[in-house]
Amino acid sequence: MVDDAGMPYDDMTDTEFEEFCFELMRELGFVNVDWRKGTSLNASPADGGRDIVAERQVEEFDGAVHLERWFVDCKKYTKGVPPDKLTGLLAWATAERANVALVIASGYLSNPCKDFLKTYELNNRPPFRVKHWERPQLSKLLEGRDEFISRYVDARARTxxxxxxxxxxxxxxxxxxxxxxxxxxxxxxxxxxxxxxxxxxxxxxxxxxxxxxxxxxxxxxxxxxxxxxxxxxxxxxxxxxxxxxxxxxxxxxx
Structure with missing residues (x-):
């Protein structure tokens, strides 16, 4: 069982958290998951605001299946994520016609950041959905996934x-x-x-x-x-x- 007081990624670096999110997307059933790191640096300066690109199969009521394209930006922050850190994700989601722009935060988005996203959706009416997974959502997503946690997270090198x-x-x-x-x-x-x-x-x-x-x-x-x-x-x-x-x-x- 996941304890929100001590999440399995708390001691990870920025890059390790990105890799954790990459593996989590695969665990959740996303396909064609691409981690756009592209460098050996601790951060990913060339990711263009989308650390991960993934696709999700969606089945319609009539049985037809289509793929949704998700752009994912991973934020390993001890404090609230500020609004200016999401502009790259939104710009790329607009330019490349993503279906969903997702922010995965190790902690929480700041209140100004949440206000910014609401205003952005209201004023721009983007052709994609804007979603964010914060610490509580990640805790819920990890419930019942003990095998994933032990296989991936617990196997990481100790700091x-x-x-x-x-x-x-x-x-x-x-x-x-x-x-x-x-x-x-x-x-x-x-x-x-x-x-x-x-x-x-x-x-x-x-x-x-x-x-x-x-x-x-x-x-x-x-x-x-x-x-x-x-x-x-x-x-x-x-x-x-x-x-x-x-x-x-x-x-x-x-």
Missing amino acids: EAEIVAAEEYRTNRLWYYRKEVLLHNIEIGQREPLEPHIDRMMREAMRQTERQYADDPDFVIPEGEHEMWNLAYLQGELSALRWVLGDDWNNGDS
Whole structure:
């Protein structure tokens, strides 16, 4: 199920979002889908305001089938999309007689942008329909498409920020586990007590870590027969993540 609070494309670049929209159009049944990127740059300066051109089969009541031509402009914006960013799409839809001009926004169109589109349709009466899919519409379109999400979106390369966050989380888990073991060994007499100020600082750091991960039931490695296996698995994950970030193999420091 898609969670609108965290959409699968949120961490994508502009180009990755265009590719996501391209694959989504195909998933929705569009045919002859053409991604007009044409460059290796992060943006597509030569796309003429239509990142994607696609066709949709429409069946009439009498069974006749014809193709609608859609021009699609993809907008990966953290803020509302401004009106001037849609003029290229509308110009090309007019010049090349598209049936639909579609804006796909990762977030939302700005209110001035929505007013602009309404005014444009009222004053120009274009021969094509103007549509826009914003975040809520995309969330609805992705409902029930878990296979598509896992096949395409979840298979993308992780960003460096995602890798760093995963490494930090596992480092904190390992650090906390080792401090628990240290305190246990002190309590049973297998280790000498720490200096009072060091003990106090360590316990406060542990309390801060507990507050930070209070809502995460998997943070603390549970005691029991699987404890050593869970610890080894955690160290393996940590070693792999650190290697990806440029460290040597088998770095288990915490």
